[in-house]
Amino acid sequence: MDKSSAEKEALLNVFAAFVRPLTRVAFDYGITAGEIAGVIRRVYIEALEARLKEQNRPTTDARLAAVSGLPRSDVSALREAVREGAPLGSRQYNFDQIAVVLSVWNTHKDFLGAYGIPVDLDVEKAEGSARRSFPELVSIASPDVDPETMLEGLLAAKAVEVVDNRTVRCLERAFVPKGSDAAARIERAGRFLGVVAGNFVHNLLRAEGDPFYFERVVVSDEILTNASRDSFLAISAQKGQELMGELDSFLSHLQPTEPNAAGKKYGLGIYFFEEPATNGPVARSVTTQQDDVNNERPAPLEEIDVLAPRRRKE
Numbered sequence: 001m002d003k004s005s006a007e008k009e010a011l012l013n014v015f016a017a018f019v020r021p022l023t024r025v026a027f028d029y030g031i032t033a034g035e036i037a038g039v040i041r042r043v044y045i046e047a048l049e050a051r052l053k054e055q056n057r058p059t060t061d062a063r064l065a066a067v068s069g070l071p072r073s074d075v076s077a078l079r080e081a082v083r084e085g086a087p088l089g090s091r092q093y094n095f096d097q098i099a100v101v102l103s104v105w106n107t108h109k110d111f112l113g114a115y116g117i118p119v120d121l122d123v124e125k126a127e128g129s130a131r132r133s134f135p136e137l138v139s140i141a142s143p144d145v146d147p148e149t150m151l152e153g154l155l156a157a158k159a160v161e162v163v164d165n166r167t168v169r170c171l172e173r174a175f176v177p178k179g180s181d182a183a184a185r186i187e188r189a190g191r192f193l194g195v196v197a198g199n200f201v202h203n204l205l206r207a208e209g210d211p212f213y214f215e216r217v218v219v220s221d222e223i224l225t226n227a228s229r230d231s232f233l234a235i236s237a238q239k240g241q242e243l244m245g246e247l248d249s250f251l252s253h254l255q256p257t258e259p260n261a262a263g264k265k266y267g268l269g270i271y272f273f274e275e276p277a278t279n280g281p282v283a284r285s286v287t288t289q290q291d292d293v294n295n296e297r298p299a300p301l302e303e304i305d306v307l308a309p310r311r312r313k314e
Contacts, residue, residue: 018197025186044068045078097142098153099175104141106173107252111137118170123151123162134168157184173245192269214268223277233272240270 019036026036048068052059061079065072105111105118111132113119125133135147142150151168154160159172199213206212224232247268257263 014200018193041068041070041074042078042081045070045075046082049079097145097150098157098159101138101141101150101154102159102170102172102175103248103252105137105170107249108140110140120163120170121168123166123168173248195267196269196271219275236270236272244270 045064045068048064049059052063052067057063061072061075064070064079065075068075070078111118111121119132121137122129122131122133125135134151138145138147138150151160151162154168155162157172157175159170159175161169161171163169199215202210202213203215220228220232
């Protein structure tokens with residue numbers, strides 16, 4: 001497929017838009033432009049090597065250097081760094097396990113009480129007790145995790161509380177890192193920024209027959225006051241949480257896969273955002289329902305004034 005210079009420039013603008021908001025965090029942590037460039041070079045070489053392997057082509061330092069435009073010495077150093085192994089996202093797996101435990105607690109029939117509210121659990125399983133215990137929950141949701149370690153993680157996330165040193169009470173339906181655990185929030189941000197970018201890449205490069213991934217945006221046409229912003233934020237949080245709860249319940253009733261089955265996870269994210277104001281209305285990225293059904297290419301961008309003020313009738 002031929003790529004025009006305009007398309008390449010547009011893609012470089014995507015990289016710039018992706019990095020620009022993150023530079024504010026980089027400043028706070030003393031991260032230099034050189035360090036960011038080093039991460040990009042490493043990721044590029046890793047991805048390029050994987051692609052050449054898929055195509056059954058040689059993956060020598062010389063070839064990677066020629067394709068990437070990097071000096072051969074840099075390529076050798078980057079590949080050596082990958083082979084040595086760097087601590088990238090080492091805690092993310094634990095975060096996923098915490099999220100699964102909360103999801104099971106809020107959806108599994110054995111851990112729900114009246115009106116679908118998660119029941120309180122014993123800290124430890126008491127012999128002869130009919131009450132459910134926290135170790136039982138963990139054995140179902142994440143059997144490879146030590147219950148005590150999981151409880152510590154949930155307490156740190158303020159997703160549960162322990163009452164009288166005997167009972168564990170669920171406080172949250174979903175796991176969102178809180179408090180001073182900045183590393184947890186940063187790792188979480190990296191994970192989900194990546195999947196958002198992956199959504200657009202999938203839709204841009206998808207092959208014939210691949211599904212079109214859901215992609216919708218709604219933006220106010222006019223600059224909002226702080227009061228209007230807060231109202232929009234409140235209704236977004238309410239409706240978004242309701243939808244997340246419905247989808248979580250839907251997923252919990254799907255037929256489970258076999259243990260250790262290969263494949264991919266799928267999800268849906270909802271994010272409230274802000275962006276610089278423009279001099280005119282903002283075009284929404286809206287596709288027709290037909291795109292999702294028969295996998296046709298997306299329709300051209302269509303502008304919908306969802307939040308525009310209603311015009312008075314003459």
